[in-house]
Amino acid sequence: MARFAAAKMVLSENYTSCLNNSNKSPNAPLIPGITFQSTDCSSLMSATIDKTCSISLDMSNGAKTGWAESFDSCQSFNLIAQKYNNFDFVVQNAAINNECSDYVILEASNWDEAQQRSQSLGGNLVTINNKDEYSWLQNNVWAKNELLSLAGDNSQESTYYFTGLNDVAKEGEYVWASGETSDFNNNEDLIHRQNWLAQQHMANSKDYFVIGGTNDKGFTDYVQNDYRPDLYNGLSGHLTWVDNESSWLKNNGNPRHFGLAEIPSCK
Structure with missing residues (x-):
C-alpha cells in the first residue's frame, strides 16, 4: 500500500532531519489516511495508517516499532x-x-x-x-x-x-x-x-x-x-x-x- 510506504518515508526523513538538527521539530505532513503524532527530536514519532496499522520511529536513536514488510503484515502485527x-x-x-x-x-x-x-x-x-x-x-x-x-x-x-x-x-x-x-x-x-x-x-x-x-x-x-x-x-x-x-x-x-x-x- 502506497500510504504505508509514505508513512515510513516521512518518519525516516524526519529522523535524518533530527540527526542534522536536533532542535528542529519533526514535520507531520497532511496525508489522507495517515495520522502522524510527534513532539520533538528526543521522542517517538508515530504514524497510524487507515486506523489499523501503527508504526513509530524514535527520533533520538532510530529505534523502530511495527516496521513490518507490508501493510497487511503491519495490520496483523498490530491486531496480535x-x-x-x-x-x-x-x-x-x-x-x-x-x-x-x-x-x-x-x-x-x-x-x-x-x-x-x-x-x-x-x-x-x-x-x-x-x-x-x-x-x-x-x-x-x-x-x-x-x-x-x-x-x-x-x-x-x-x-x-x-x-x-x-x-x-x-x-x-x-x-x-x-x-x-x-x-x-x-x-x-x-x-x-x-x-x-x-x-x-x-x-x-x-x-x-x-x-x-x-x-x-x-x-x-x-x-x-x-x-x-x-x-x-x-x-x-x-x-x-x-x-x-x-x-x-x-x-x-x-x-x-x-x-x-x-x-x-x-x-
Whole structure:
C-alpha cells in the first residue's frame, strides 16, 4: 500500500532531519489516511495508517516499532499485539501469529515463572513441533532477536528464551510443557550437540532448555567442514540445557532471559 510506504518515508526523513538538527521539530505532513503524532527530536514519532496499522520511529536513536514488510503484515502485527499488551508481563508489541499459534515474548526470571505466565495467557512455553516450525521461529522470532526488534527493542545484548522442552518429570525423558508430541524422532535432536556432550555430567541438575536469540544457527548451518564436526554434525538443533534459574548463563555474562509462549489461536 502506497500510504504505508509514505508513512515510513516521512518518519525516516524526519529522523535524518533530527540527526542534522536536533532542535528542529519533526514535520507531520497532511496525508489522507495517515495520522502522524510527534513532539520533538528526543521522542517517538508515530504514524497510524487507515486506523489499523501503527508504526513509530524514535527520533533520538532510530529505534523502530511495527516496521513490518507490508501493510497487511503491519495490520496483523498490530491486531496480535493488542490481544496481549494489557498483560503487564508481556513485552509490549512482541507478539506474532503463524497459522494456529500466537507467539508472545514474556518477561520472566526463570522457567517456572515463564511457564506460569504462558498458561495465564491460555498456552504454554513454546513447543517446536517440526523443522518447519523451527525454521519459521528462527526467521521470525529468535534469530537476531527479530520479534523484539520489530517490537522496538533493538538491543544487541545476548538474549535467551525459555522453551517448553524439559525432563522434570523423568530424568532423560524430554517432553513439552504443552503435553504435545513433535515430529522429531527424538526430542534430543533439538539439543545442541556440543552442549549435549559437554554437560552430560550435569544433566541431572539441568531439566530445562533455552534457545539463544543472537547466535542461533539451527539445524542446517553446520556442515562437516565446520569447527568440531564431531560435535556439530548438522543434524541437531540449538537448545541449551539450563536449570530453572538458568544459573550458569546468568553467572557467565548474565544475558537477558525471556519466556516464549505459544497460545493456540484457532477455535
